[in-house]
Every structure is written in structure tokens, then in C-alpha cells.
Amino acid sequence: xxxxxxxxxxxxxxxxxxxxxxxxxxxxxxxxxxxxxxxxxxxxxxxxxxxxxxxxxxxxxxxxxxxxxxxxxxxxxxxxxxxxxxxxxxxxxxxxxxxxxxxxxxxxxxxxxxxxxxxxxxxxxxxxxxxxxxxxxxxxxxxxxxxxxxxxxxxxxxxxxxxxxxxxxxxxxxxxxxxxxxxxxxxxxxxxxxxxxxxxxxxxxxxxxxxxxxxxxxxxxxxxxxxxxxxxxxxxxxxxxxxxxxxxxxxxxxxxxxxxxxxxxxxxxxxxxxxxxxxxxxxxxxxxxxxxxxxxxxxxxxxxxxxxxxxxxxxxxxxxxxxxxxxxxxxxxxxxxxxxxxxxxxxxxxxxxxxxxxxxxxxxxxxxxxxxxxxxxxxxxxxxxxxxxxxxxxxxxxxxxxxxxxxxxxxxxxxxxxxxxxxxxxxxxxxxxxxxx
Amino acid sequence: xxxxxxxxxxxxxxxxxxxxxxxxxxxxxxxxxxxxxxxxxxxxxxxxxxxxxxxxxxxxxxxxxxxxxxxxxxxxxxxxxxxxxxxxxxxxxxxxxxxxxxxxxxxxxxxxxxxxxxxxxxxxxxxxxxxxxxxxxxxxxxxxxxxxxxxxxxxxxxxxxxxxxxxxxxxxxxxxxxxxxxxxxxxxxxxxxxxxxxxxxxxxxxxxxxxxxxxxxxxxxxxxxxxxxxxxxxxxxxxxxxxxxxxxxxxxxxxxxxxxxxxxxxxxxxxxxxxxxxxxxxxxxxxxxxxxxxxxxxxxxxxxxxxxx
Numbered sequence: 037x038x039x040x041x042x043x044x045x046x047x048x049x050x051x052x053x054x055x056x057x058x059x060x061x062x063x064x065x066x067x068x069x070x071x072x073x074x075x076x077x078x079x080x081x082x083x084x085x086x087x088x089x090x091x092x093x094x095x096x097x098x099x100x101x102x103x104x105x106x107x108x109x110x111x112x113x114x115x116x117x118x119x120x121x122x123x124x125x126x127x128x129x130x131x132x133x134x135x136x137x138x139x140x141x142x143x144x145x146x147x148x149x150x151x152x153x154x155x156x157x158x159x160x161x162x163x164x165x166x167x168x169x170x171x172x173x174x175x176x177x178x179x180x181x182x183x184x185x186x187x188x189x190x191x192x193x194x195x196x197x198x199x200x201x202x203x204x205x206x207x208x209x210x211x212x213x214x215x216x217x218x219x220x221x222x223x224x225x226x227x228x229x230x231x232x233x234x235x236x237x238x239x240x241x242x243x244x245x246x247x248x249x250x251x252x253x254x255x256x257x258x259x260x261x262x263x264x265x266x267x268x269x270x271x272x273x274x275x276x277x278x279x280x281x282x283x284x285x286x287x288x289x290x291x292x293x294x295x296x297x298x299x300x301x302x303x304x305x306x307x308x309x310x311x312x313x314x315x316x317x318x319x320x321x322x323x324x325x326x327x328x329x330x331x332x333x334x335x336x337x338x339x340x341x342x343x344x345x346x347x348x349x350x351x352x353x354x355x356x357x358x359x360x361x362x363x364x365x366x367x368x369x370x371x372x373x374x375x376x377x378x379x380x381x382x383x384x385x386x387x388x389x390x391x392x393x394x395x396x397x398x399x400x401x402x403x404x405x406x407x408x409x410x411x412x413x414x415x416x417x418x419x420x421x422x423x424x425x426x427x428x429x430x431x432x433x434x435x436x437x438x439x440x441x442x443x444x445x446x447x448x449x450x451x452x453x454x455x456x457x458x459x460x461x462x463x464x465x466x467x468x469x470x471x472x473x
Numbered sequence: 474x475x476x477x478x479x480x481x482x483x484x485x486x487x488x489x490x491x492x493x494x495x496x497x498x499x500x501x502x503x504x505x506x507x508x509x510x511x512x513x514x515x516x517x518x519x520x521x522x523x524x525x526x527x528x529x530x531x532x533x534x535x536x537x538x539x540x541x542x543x544x545x546x547x548x549x550x551x552x553x554x555x556x557x558x559x560x561x562x563x564x565x566x567x568x569x570x571x572x573x574x575x576x577x578x579x580x581x582x583x584x585x586x587x588x589x590x591x592x593x594x595x596x597x598x599x600x601x602x603x604x605x606x607x608x609x610x611x612x613x614x615x616x617x618x619x620x621x622x623x624x625x626x627x628x629x630x631x632x633x634x635x636x637x638x639x640x641x642x643x644x645x646x647x648x649x650x651x652x653x654x655x656x657x658x659x660x661x662x663x664x665x666x667x668x669x670x671x672x673x674x675x676x677x678x679x680x681x682x683x684x685x686x687x688x689x690x691x692x693x694x695x696x697x698x699x700x701x702x703x704x705x706x707x708x709x710x711x712x713x714x715x716x717x718x719x720x721x722x723x724x725x726x727x728x729x730x731x732x733x734x735x736x737x738x739x740x741x742x743x744x745x746x747x748x749x750x751x752x753x754x755x756x757x758x759x760x761x762x763x764x765x766x767x768x769x770x771x772x773x774x775x776x777x778x779x780x781x782x
Binding site for chain 2: 085086087088090092094095155156158159161164165168169170173174175176261264265266267411414415416417419420421422
């Protein structure tokens with residue numbers, strides 16, 4: 037018995053140690069880097085010439101930068117769901133997914149902060165927010181909660197990593213000099229004394245409890261950037277809950293996608309099993325139904341009344357210029373994934389992966405539809421302005437920056453998955469021991 | 474800026490001397506003589522003047538100097554506004570025939586970017602069978618300004634005299650104020666403003682809103698520099714039909730330059746109203762309904778306005 041346990045541990049460690057990139061991995065990194073570089077070049081042009089390089093004008097003064105920001109904030113919420121909510125609820129099966137979720141959360145929140153700076157007309161004055169900040173402004177609330185969330189997420193990624201770092205330090209040969217130094221810097225003080233373990237567990241518990249209200253805050257406050265204005269489509273008391281439900285959905289969808297890719301890339305079939313896809317599939321279906329419920333509230337209740345100020349906006353979405361995109365987002369982001377995942381066969385790894393991709397893509401366009409069409413329906417008529425003010429379609433610079441930021445997020449996720457064990461090693465060993473015992 | 478400050482100090486000092494003379498502390502030399510350019514001799518011809526404290530005084534004509542143009546106030550003074558004032562505008566829709574002279578004057582005086590306007594003139598029709606009319610809008614200078622509420626860095630602010638201004642040296646260009654404003658008043662400097670290099674080099678003044686800067690928001694400022702001088706905003710004086718009235722609510726008078734009314738009488742007699750009252754923004758701009766119109770509504774003829782009605 038004792039013998040088989042140690043064997044199992046050796047095998048687990050062997051399977052889960054970070055692996056060097058293969059050719060595919062290198063190509064993937066190269067492609068992502070290329071996207072980032074094009075995005076950086078576009079941003080250089082924007083810094084030089086101003087926001088005039090975007091397609092935003094006085095009416096559509098917020099475009100895909102803002103919808104991309106909302107998307108990033110949304111996706112980062114998953115860290116709190118999988119790690120904190122499941123941990124506090126003693127959900128055992130989710131343990132191999134916690135690190136994936138936390139890595140996604142950290143990467144997304146980093147790029148949420150970056151993209152909001154990209155949207156600023158005078159980014160060199162960013163520090164004014166700290167020098168002259170007005171606490172009455174919802175933007176300041178966002179700055180405060182996003183910064184808080186960023187640090188809690190980092191810590192929630194870091195603390196559970198400590199036992200794994202101790203294991204990683206044993207394999208200097210395998211990890212190479214640079215990484216070994218990094219592991220030493222991050223984790224050499226962790227001796228796994230009973231006192232340290234007690235402190236670590238306590239810290240993780242505290243973080244898990246605090247991250248839940250902060251996570252709710254980041255997305256509620258982000259929804260308030262819109263809901264605190266008078267504009268049709270934004271002027272809603274439903275917005276906080278609507279945004280949070282959507283955020284959990286896209287986050288869970290992104291975890292399914294990442295699970296599938298990491299499982300394939302690092303041959304983790306024994307650790308991320310069909311059981312995990314089955315369970316995550318159920319969660320995605322539940323969240324998609326919840327989000328659909330909020331969408332029905334958000335669109336059909338105003339549509340029943342058809343107030344004059346809402347009419348142009350709503351008909352534009354249902355049957356006008358934005359109808360193809362709107363129905364695409366509703367179908368791809370909610371209806372089709374619900375249909376796929378309601379069936380047991382749909383919760384197999386491959387169909388669940390496809391449903392996950394649909395959820396994420398649908399969610400990105402959904403954010404675009406929340407931001408842009410509203411801005412094209414101001415209270416005063418659009419009149420006597422240059423032709424370009426009447427429409428909005430992102431310029432190549434905006435696409436390049438948006439895609440660059442998405443690539444950057446994936447790059448951070450990939451690199452963190454290269455440096456650290458994507459599945460917690462120590463926890464897997466502990467779990468193995470428990471089941472064997 | 475330093476030069477401005479110096480000239481301002483000199484000006485104030487001169488004022489102090491004048492006041493000193495007026496209250497009668499008698500220096501050996503006449504203060505006006507002391508303050509005169511070297512080499513200027515008394516002509517012996519006296520002029521009677523009213524001193525600051527209301528006494529009639531006599532000054533030799535040769536020592537008279539024109540009062541220099543008041544230097545612009547500093548941006549921290551501009552943030553406070555003028556004590557005891559509450560500026561208000563009344564726009565009489567029965568007088569507007571979409572000449573857009575107001576817009577031209579405003580664009581010129583504030584060097585507004587081509588294609589953008591701070592004063593806008595909209596063709597409005599409230600319902601299918603109601604009469605169309607032209608509606609000029611400025612910034613509403615709301616008493617509950619949604620733009621000021623959302624600004625994260627205090628770049629746009631409400632003064633004690635009711636004017637809402639922008640400090641372009643403070644604005645970070647987040648454009649939250651543009652999303653918050655229901656009147657589509659605000660415009661953004663998407664590129665570097667289309668102004669001369671000398672103008673662009675000047676220090677920014679909150680009261681003139683000049684020079685505009687890349688990556689910041691701009692809007693109608695009720696010509697705060699003109700009102701400080703006791704003059705009318707440019708749109709008001711530019712309108713040949715006297716559509717715009719401007720004044721101080723505390724004095725209860727508004728004027729379009731040639732006619733002056735009691736504000737309260739005008740609003741009461743002509744059933745004045747404000748735009749989007751239901752939003753609770755409490756604008757400082759009042760409208761008089763387009764009744765008994767001086768001009769019939771004629772759709773715009775300019776090529777750029779055609780087909781947009």
C-alpha cells in the first residue's frame with residue numbers, strides 16, 4: 037500500500053511538472069506575439085495622432101475598447117467562482133481547475149486595466165486619477181475595486197502555489213536555471229511547517245471570502261458606468277445582476293475552453309477527465325439559462341412599453357442594422373450552447389469545448405452590442421455633423437489593439453501555464469492519498 | 474503666465490495708489506503725476522472723475538492713462554466663478570430661422586474644430602402632426618450636471634455663478650461626461666486641434682476654453698470671459714434676430730443686446746420651459762415656445778444639411 041502511494045506521487049509529479057513548449061507551442065506563442073506587436077504598433081499610432089485613428093466620434097464616443105474592457109472584467113470573474121465559491125462550498129471535483137481559473141482571472145484583469153488606459157484620450161495623465169480623484173465618480177469606484185481584485189487574485193494564485201513550488205525546487209535539472217531561480221525567489225521560504233500550513237490555509241480562506249464581494253463589485257461597478265447615465269439601453273436597474281450573470285457565464289465558458297486546450301497540449305487526460313467536462317457543462321448550462329433570463333428582462337420588458345427614447349434602439353437591435361449581430365450573439369452566446377449542453381452527449385469534452393468557444397465568442401459580441409448601439413441613439417437628433425459621426429465600425433487600429441489585447445491575455449495564460457503546474461500537484465497527491473486510503 | 478501675473482500686480486498696485494489718493498492721504502506729489510510716464514508735464518487742464526469710493530475727483534488730463542485690458546483670471550479663480558451671480562439664458566424659438574450666425578461666431582471665437590460645433594441648431598418636430606421648428610442648443614449649464622457628477626478627476630466643474638466649465642489641463646479624456654450628458658453638448662478633440670501654432674502655445678484658460686487640446690473634451694462655456702467683463706456671449710450678440718437672451722437670474726434681467734426683459738416676466742408670460750425637465754438636470758437654459766413665429770419653418774438649404782431632415 038505504502039509503496040503504491042509513493043509510486044503514484046512520482047507519477048503525478050512527473051505528469052504535472054511544467055513542460056517545455058513543443059513546436060506547436062512555439063508557433064502558438066509566435067502567432068500571439070505577432071498579434072501583440074501589431075497591436076502595439078497601432079497603439080503607437082494612436083498615441084501619436086490621437087484617438088482620431090479610431091472610428092469613434094462625438095456620438096459613438098465609446099467603442100470596442102470599452103466593450104473589450106467589459107469583456108475582460110467579465111471573464112476575470114471566473115477566478116472567484118471556481119476558486120472561491122467552489123472552495124467554500126467544499127466542491128472537490130473542481131480542484132484541478134482552480135489554477136486554470138485563477139490564471140485566466142489574473143491575465144484578464146491585467147488586460148482590463150491596460151485596455152482602459154488605451155481608451156483614454158490623454159493617457160499621460162493617468163496619475164491624475166490618484167492625484168485629483170473624485171470618489172463620487174463611478175470611474176474611481178472601478179479603479180479602486182479593480183485594483184483590489186487584481187491583488188486578491190494574484191495572492192489567490194500565489195498562496196496555493198507554495199506547496200507546488202516546494203516540489204518544483206526538487207527538480208532543478210528539469211526546470212532549468214532561470215525558472216529554478218524564479219521558484220527559489222517565490223517559494224524558498226516555504227518549509228511546510230505545521231505553522232506555515234495553518235497560516236497558509238487561513239490566508240487562502242480569508243482571500244476566498246473577501247474575493248466574492250470584490251468580484252461582485254468589479255462587475256457591478258462596471259455595469260454602473262453605463263447604468264448611471266440616462267441613455268436608452270443603459271438606463272436600467274437590472275444592469276448589475278445582468279452583468280454579473282453574464283460574467284460568470286463567459287468565465288465558466290472560458291474555463292471549459294482552457295481545460296480542453298491544456299488537457300490536449302500537456303496530455304492531462306488522467307487529471308482533467310470527462311467527468312470535469314460533464315460537471316462544467318452543467319454549470320455553463322445553468323449560467324446560460326440565468327443569463328438568458330436576464331436578457332429577456334433587459335430587452336423584452338422595455339420592448340413591451342416601447343418608450344419613444346427606447347424604440348429606435350430596440351428596433352435597431354431586433355430588426356435593424358444590428359439585428360444580425362444581435363441574434364448571432366443571443367444564439368451563439370446562449371441558445372445553442374444551452375441546447376448542446378443540456379444533453380449528456382453534449383457534455384463530452386469535444387462538444388463542451390465547442391459550446392465553450394461559442395459562449396466566449398458570443399459574449400464578446402454581446403458586450404459590443406451593449407456599448408455601441410446605445411451611443412447611436414442620443415436624445416437629441418444626430419444632425420449637421422460629418423458623415424462619419426453617424427456610424428461606427430472599428431478602424432484597423434482598434435481591431436489591432438483589441439485583438440492584440442486578446443492575444444496578450446492568451447499569452448499571459450500560456451506563459452503562466454508554462455512556468456507553473458497548470459494542475460495543483462500537491463493537492464492532487466493529497467487527494468490521491470485520500471482516495472487510496 | 475509670469476508676465477501676466479506681473480502686469481496684474483502692477484495694475485492692482487496702481488489701483489491701491491489711486492484709492493489712497495481718493496481717501497485723502499496727501500503725498501507730496503499727486504499720485505497721478507507720480508504714476509505718469511517720465512517727461513509728461515501737467516497740462517493744467519483738469520478732468521472730473523468718479524473715484525472708486527464714489528467721490529468726484531479732479532485729475533490733470535495729461536496724467537490720464539487708459540485702463541489696461543483686464544488680464545485673464547487664473548484657472549483656480551476661474552473655478553470659483555463670480556460671487557453673487559447666477560447666469561441664465563433664454564432662447565426664443567419663435568425668432569430662430571436657422572441662420573446659424575450664433576454657431577459661426579462661437580466656432581470662430583473658440584476656434585472649434587471644423588465639423589464640430591458647441592452651439593447646435595436642430596430641426597425639431599415633437600409629433601407627426603405638430604409644427605417643425607428650429608432649436609438652437611448650447612451647454613445647458615445644469616444645476617445638477619450629470620457630466621460633473623461622473624468626472625473622475627474634477628476636470629469639469631460647476632461654479633457658484635452656475636457656469637459649468639472644463640479644465641483641459643486636467644481632463645484625462647475618458648469621455649464619461651459625453652456618455653452622461655443627455656443634451657449631446659460635448660465634443661471631443663479626437664486629433665490635435667486645427668489651430669495656429671501660436672494659439673496652441675498659449676496657456677489654457679478655463680474661461681475662454683482656448684486653446685483646445687488633443688485628447689480632451691470641449692463644450693460651450695457661456696463665454697465666461699465675456700460675462701466676467703459684463704458683456705454678452707458671442708452667440709447672443711451674433712444673432713441678427715435676437716433669439717438668445719442672456720443675463721443674471723439674481724438681477725432678474727436678460728438681454729439680447731437690444732432688448733432687455735425681466736427674466737421672471739418673460740418666462741411667465743411666454744410659458745418658458747427647459748429641455749428634458751423629467752431628467753432632473755435643472756438646466757440654466759430656458760426656451761420660449763415657437764408660437765407667433767417671426768419666420769416660417771424652412772428646411773435647410775445647405776447641401777450638407779439636405780436629406781438629413
